[in-house]
Amino acid sequence: DAKTTQPPSMDCAEGRAANLPCNHSTISGNEYVYWYRQIHSQGPQYIIHGLKNNETNEMASLIITEDRKSSTLILPHATLRDTALYYCIAHLNFGNEKLTFGTGTRLTIIP
Amino acid sequence: NAGVTQTPKFQVLKTGQSMTLQCAQDMNHEYMSWYRQDPGMGLRLIHYSVGAGITDQGEVPNGYNVSRSTTEDFPLRLLSAAPSQTSVYFCASTEAGRAYNEQFFGPGTRLTVL
Numbered sequence: 001d002a003k004t005t006q007p008p009s010m011d012c013a014e015g016r017a018a019n020l021p022c023n024h025s026t027i028s029g030n031e032y033v034y035w036y037r038q039i040h041s042q043g044p045q046y047i048i049h050g051l052k053n054n055e056t057n058e059m060a061s062l063i064i065t066e067d068r069k070s071s072t073l074i075l076p077h078a079t080l081r082d083t084a085l086y087y088c089i090a091h092l093n094f095g096n097e098k099l100t101f102g103t104g105t106r107l108t109i110i111p
Numbered sequence: 112n113a114g115v116t117q118t119p120k121f122q123v124l125k126t127g128q129s130m131t132l133q134c135a136q137d138m139n140h141e142y143m144s145w146y147r148q149d150p151g152m153g154l155r156l157i158h159y160s161v162g163a164g165i166t167d168q169g170e171v172p173n174g175y176n177v178s179r180s181t182t183e184d185f186p187l188r189l190l191s192a193a194p195s196q197t198s199v200y201f202c203a204s205t206e207a208g209r210a211y212n213e214q215f216f217g218p219g220t221r222l223t224v225l
Contacts, residue, residue, distance in 0.1 A: 034212065043115070043201050043216025044154070087153065091212060098144065098169065099214060101153035 001100040002027040002090035009106045018075040020105050022088030025069040033064060034089040034099070035073045044087065044101070047073070083109045112137050115217035117202050123223045124192040132187040132220050134202030140215070141207040143185040147171065147198040148219075154201060160185055161207060192224045 005023040012018040024033065035047040048055055048062045050071070055062045061074040075082050087104040118133045136143065144159035146169075156169030160179040174196060176188040185204075189196060199221050203214040 032211070036214075041199065041219065041221075043203070043219055044214075045216070046213040049211050098156055098159060099154075099212065101146075101155075103151070103153050 001092070002031055004088045004090055004102055006086070006088050006102065006105040008103065009108070011108050011110055012075075012078045013110050014080060015077055018078040018082065018107060018109070020073040020075075020086050020088075020107060021070065022073070023070045024088070024090045027068055027090045029068075031090045031092055033062065033068075033071045034091050035060070035062065036087045036089065036099075036101075037084040038087070038104070039081070039084040047086075078107075078109045080109050080111065083107060114138065115202055115204055115215050117200075117217035117220050119220060120218065121221050123225065124189070125225050126193060128192050130189050130192065132189070132200055132202075132222070134185045134187065134217060135183050136185075136202075136204040136215070137183065138204060138206070138215065139182060140204035141182065143179070143202065143204045144169070144214075145175070145177065145185070145187045146201045146203065147196075148201060149198050157187065157200075189222075194224045196222065197224045198222060 032049050032051050034049040036044040038044045048060050050062045064071045085104045085106050115136045141162045145157040146154040148154045155171050158177040160166045166177050199219045201219050202217045205214045
């Protein structure tokens with residue numbers, strides 16, 4: 001998995017959009033960008049993934065730059081329950097099931 | 112579906128003791144893995160399995176054994192516990208070969224070795 005770089009912490013006001021950046025300048029052409037989050041001390045939870053197109057699901061949106069060297073996870077209307085540790089992972093989809101977790105971004109939603 | 116279950120939730124051991132952390136999944140996933148998480152660090156892969164009877168080492172395998180006799184179960188054995196193994200242990204599973212790698216994690220086992 002390519003190395004990813006994330007800010008160690010961020011704050012966001014409740015109800016506002018939370019934008020979490022991730023740098024993956026050495027990502028290879030067939031590596032996807034995955035986002036997981038870990039709420040308090042629970043196991044990590046899958047959020048979203050993408051290759052080069054922007055993606056949206058019921059939890060979040062993922063914006064990947066055209067050169068694929070960085071991406072942003074967007075939580076459109078952050079709630080207190082979104083306070084968590086967010087991991088950005090660059091990962092091959094097939095033949096390589098192991099995920100490499102970095103230290104992530106600790107997002108705190110402020111009431 | 113119960114998903115991925117882990118037992119026990121908490122465990123305290125003395126140095127030199129052995130124990131087995133249990134992990135089970137009811138989703139018929141081929142791929143299972145064990146991670147440990149230390150304070151301020153990301154998850155690190157200990158061992159993984161791509162199917163019954165097949166296991167392999169991850170990033171930090173020393174001091175741990177695994178076996179996979181069934182698709183459902185993937186126990187992690189600590190042979191002789193050391194204080195350096197104090198950590199939170201997570202088991203995960205995923206369906207091999209699916210379109211994307213969504214791993215399902217258990218709630219974790221918090222282990223303290225004195």
